[in-house]
Amino acid sequence: MKKRYYFLLGFVAIFLIGEIVLRIFFSDALQVIQFRPPMYALDSVTHYRYVPGDYPISRHDTIHVNREGFIGREIGPACDSVFRIAIVGASETSGTVDFNVYTSFPPELESVFRKNHWNVEVINCGLDGSRSYDSYRMVENRVTRLHPDLILLNYNLPLQTINGVREVYRNCVLVYLKDDTLCRKLAMERVDTYYDKMKYIKILYALNHSYVMRVPLKLLLKYYRDWLPRKNPSNRNITIQSWIYLLTERNVLWQRPYEQVFGPDESIRMIKELQNRLQTQGISFFLFAENCPDEDITTARNNKLPLIRLNQEYEADDYLHADGHKNKKGNRKLAKKLYEVLVRHRIVPEEYKKE
Numbered sequence: 001m002k003k004r005y006y007f008l009l010g011f012v013a014i015f016l017i018g019e020i021v022l023r024i025f026f027s028d029a030l031q032v033i034q035f036r037p038p039m040y041a042l043d044s045v046t047h048y049r050y051v052p053g054d055y056p057i058s059r060h061d062t063i064h065v066n067r068e069g070f071i072g073r074e075i076g077p078a079c080d081s082v083f084r085i086a087i088v089g090a091s092e093t094s095g096t097v098d099f100n101v102y103t104s105f106p107p108e109l110e111s112v113f114r115k116n117h118w119n120v121e122v123i124n125c126g127l128d129g130s131r132s133y134d135s136y137r138m139v140e141n142r143v144t145r146l147h148p149d150l151i152l153l154n155y156n157l158p159l160q161t162i163n164g165v166r167e168v169y170r171n172c173v174l175v176y177l178k179d180d181t182l183c184r185k186l187a188m189e190r191v192d193t194y195y196d197k198m199k200y201i202k203i204l205y206a207l208n209h210s211y212v213m214r215v216p217l218k219l220l221l222k223y224y225r226d227w228l229p230r231k232n233p234s235n236r237n238i239t240i241q242s243w244i245y246l247l248t249e250r251n252v253l254w255q256r257p258y259e260q261v262f263g264p265d266e267s268i269r270m271i272k273e274l275q276n277r278l279q280t281q282g283i284s285f286f287l288f289a290e291n292c293p294d295e296d297i298t299t300a301r302n303n304k305l306p307l308i309r310l311n312q313e314y315e316a317d318d319y320l321h322a323d324g325h326k327n328k329k330g331n332r333k334l335a336k337k338l339y340e341v342l343v344r345h346r347i348v349p350e351e352y353k354k355e
Helices: 002-025 027-031 105-115 132-146 181-207 211-226 264-280 294-302 328-344
Strands: 040-043 047-050 053-056 062-065 083-088 096-098 101-103 120-124 150-154 160-162 165-169 172-176 251-253 259-261 284-290 307-310
Touching: 002 211, 083 105, 083 132, 105 120, 105 328, 132 150, 132 160, 132 264, 165 181, 172 181, 181 211, 264 284, 294 307, 307 328
Parallel strands: 083 120, 083 150, 150 284, 172 251, 284 307
Antiparallel strands: 040 047, 053 062, 096 101, 160 259, 165 172
16 A cells, blocks of 8 residues: 555656646747748749738747748838848748747848947848749849848759749648649648647647646647658559648648759859849849858859858757757857858948947
8 A cells, every 4th residue: 555655656746846847948848839820822933922920939939021021020221321131042041930949040140240330231031941043033023122232142053943833721831743633632631631630639738737748749749740651542653742840841742843953054144144133233142152062162163153152060959959950059150150251251341330
């Protein structure tokens, strides 16, 4: 009888200790199950875009999409006394949302400039999931109207884009081959299944006030989000593989669409022509790349492409464990390195440094 009593007492003590530890150190992560906000809509330039608005991702953090459709504060008129930098790229620029975390390097870059007494404004013109040709098109269709003094475009040649259809369905971006109605149907069914299952998990989560008991429900959420099994439709002789990242990438991918790749020579010609058109508008233009292969550097130099190469070393704790993107610490390192290059090579004129 005493053994049972001690066992029960020990179990209760371990449960209470676990509850206290989780509430102290993991309160934000276990507070709620947060579905990704409906911040996407179809777009003729980049396939899809962000919808202006405020989107809570935790109790303490909110993503703001401005009227221009970019993540960040509202963008006012350009000012002669402030040097405006627009950075264009995919998720490494826009930032990524994972559970209750959002971080990106453009705000960190602006912070470094301001701390060192520069009148510099940095605009985050990134769009997660976009390809290099989408970013290229965004420059003249969306970014130039913001009247930046400098545009930085993430270097990724040859230019490419997904040769498929993207469709926003229940806040997921469906990606499937053009005219493939079966893939579209199966993708929608998978999203519906996900939401049906998560509806019940979310109810259980809300009713359960114990953080210890919320942990397995959170793991179940992760299972359905990250590890959905492969599916072989009986009437298709292919393996259709899908990932649903409703809290991170939001992509439901049914049979990877072919990527439309422009040839190296054509890509270089397009980049050069873009640079010339921007120069006529008084806008400086540079490509930037991290840890770029030597052959790509050689290609850029041989073709006189304006390339900023950033050889910043990172550690394991500079990345988000969930999806491999940089966390706040990693983005600060990147921002500091880019700041040093922009200032050392006088890409940002010294006249914008405060006295």
